Amino acid sequence: MDLSRSGKESGDVAIPVREVKSSRSGKGTTAPPMPTTIRLGQGPSPAAGWGRGVGIIDLILRICAITATLAAAAVMGTTDQTLPFFTQFFQFQASYDDFPTFTFFLAGNAITCAYLVLSLPFSIVSIVRPHVIGARMLLLIFDTIALALTVSAASAAAAIVYLAHKGNPGTNWPALCQQFNEFCPRVSGAVVGSFLAVLILVVLVILSAAALRRI
Numbered sequence: 001m002d003l004s005r006s007g008k009e010s011g012d013v014a015i016p017v018r019e020v021k022s023s024r025s026g027k028g029t030t031a032p033p034m035p036t037t038i039r040l041g042q043g044p045s046p047a048a049g050w051g052r053g054v055g056i057i058d059l060i061l062r063i064c065a066i067t068a069t070l071a072a073a074a075v076m077g078t079t080d081q082t083l084p085f086f087t088q089f090f091q092f093q094a095s096y097d098d099f100p101t102f103t104f105f106l107a108g109n110a111i112t113c114a115y116l117v118l119s120l121p122f123s124i125v126s127i128v129r130p131h132v133i134g135a136r137m138l139l140l141i142f143d144t145i146a147l148a149l150t151v152s153a154a155s156a157a158a159a160i161v162y163l164a165h166k167g168n169p170g171t172n173w174p175a176l177c178q179q180f181n182e183f184c185p186r187v188s189g190a191v192v193g194s195f196l197a198v199l200i201l202v203v204l205v206i207l208s209a210a211a212l213r214r215i
Helices: 002-010 046-077 100-128 133-166 183-214
Strands: 013-017 020-022 028-030 034-038 080-086 091-095
Touching: 046 100, 046 133, 046 183, 100 133, 100 183, 133 183
Parallel strands: none
Antiparallel strands: 013 034, 020 028, 080 091
């Protein structure tokens, strides 16, 4: 009873096997059945558990990246400031769509955010079935593309934000942030959020590559 119970708990099945022993007189004597343990299967392999853990981390990081890119796009898309003073012919106003770089930044982060939302089911598949190579390979390819898009958008916007804060005395470009004290902090925060998403995407690419190597 103890042997069969331990076999059930460990995934082993005990099958009785009869052994026949012959004596010197030529008469065969049948020995009582002796249980022989045959191992039919084992529990989850360590590789499967490791892949499932990587999948859970992947899902959490994707949700964080969605939050970062969505916040960056929303902040940039709602950034607008009009100075309280104006002349007869000019009104001093700054908006994100006045800069093509900021428009590209908004589009790049919005595309990355949409992709990350669509990638959530594939990430869940990688948790449920960690040995599936197709879903993990698809995530690795598109994560790399999203990373390149987000890096280019964030880097281009960071250059404009730097000029807005510091200006360029050599070309007589003044520092816009001296006048637009609400516009600059908002676009700076959007750029920081986008670079945070870049960091998360880098980790996602590394995790996908490591998971494929262990499959």
